[in-house]
Amino acid sequence: MGASLSEVDILTALFFHTLRLSPENKDDPGRDRFVLSKGHASEGLYCALAAAGFFDPALLDRYLAEDCPLTVHPTNHVPGVEANTGALGHGFSIAVGMALGAKKARRSCRVFVLTGDGELQEGTNWEAAMAAAHFKLGNLVWIIDNNGLQLTSTVRDTMEIEPLGDKLRAFGFDTRRVDGNDAEKVAAMLDTLDYEGGVPHAVIAKTVKGKGVSFMENIPEWHHRIPTEEECEKALRELAS
Numbered sequence: 001m002g003a004s005l006s007e008v009d010i011l012t013a014l015f016f017h018t019l020r021l022s023p024e025n026k027d028d029p030g031r032d033r034f035v036l037s038k039g040h041a042s043e044g045l046y047c048a049l050a051a052a053g054f055f056d057p058a059l060l061d062r063y064l065a066e067d068c069p070l071t072v073h074p075t076n077h078v079p080g081v082e083a084n085t086g087a088l089g090h091g092f093s094i095a096v097g098m099a100l101g102a103k104k105a106r107r108s109c110r111v112f113v114l115t116g117d118g119e120l121q122e123g124t125n126w127e128a129a130m131a132a133a134h135f136k137l138g139n140l141v142w143i144i145d146n147n148g149l150q151l152t153s154t155v156r157d158t159m160e161i162e163p164l165g166d167k168l169r170a171f172g173f174d175t176r177r178v179d180g181n182d183a184e185k186v187a188a189m190l191d192t193l194d195y196e197g198g199v200p201h202a203v204i205a206k207t208v209k210g211k212g213v214s215f216m217e218n219i220p221e222w223h224h225r226i227p228t229e230e231e232c233e234k235a236l237r238e239l240a241s
Ligand SMILES: Cc1ncc(C[n+]2csc(CCOP(=O)(O)OP(=O)(O)O)c2C)c(N)n1
Pocket: 002, 003, 006, 038, 040, 041, 086, 087, 088, 089, 115, 116, 117, 118, 119, 120, 145, 147, 149, 150, 151, 209, 223
């Protein structure tokens, strides 16, 4: 839940402001794409997709049930899911391929991808970053959920990724920073990007893992812990207030 609460404001900005994507155009080759590379945070994506009308929100109650398509890691059996992700380090490469394909086909669609920050320890991201700059993919936006935590510990203690802004700029990205827990700020910032130019975009979205639930914020174990019924009620009360 920590990983989903971290990203939910970014998904809100994307699905309810930025993306030219809806249940009506979801099979149109010219649609915008969104790839959740940090696929373990599927609950956030499922909630966004349900709220945006891609499937009946009642399905959310069957999350992880046998025969339910809402699995821990998302697959394209779920309407609106563009890529099967969850093995970290692959989603950004997939997104680069989508953006390159769109550019070659002269389609105006844009590709947005959300990775974690611990995920950037996977070398495949940096190969993809080189390719994005080389192919001048201005239609690509790489958003990094920069919450400073990964599975059991901090990113800094596991394998430091800083100075991230300098790295992204050196790899040729138009690099922005934003409060990733403020959907309006994310949406406004994405409006300012030049999607027609030849420079790919990177957004360092500063977030808090577990955002909005006092006892989950910044606590690594809420990466995987299942709340008790009491904790669940408290979390829902806090999120609703
Ligand atoms: C290739 C691969 N290695 C390990 C894992 C196990 N794993 C799942 S989530 C996670 C931590 C991810 O941290 P981060 O990218 O910072 O995402 P956050 O949840 O903090 O947004 C790890 C190591 C995985 N899913 N894929």
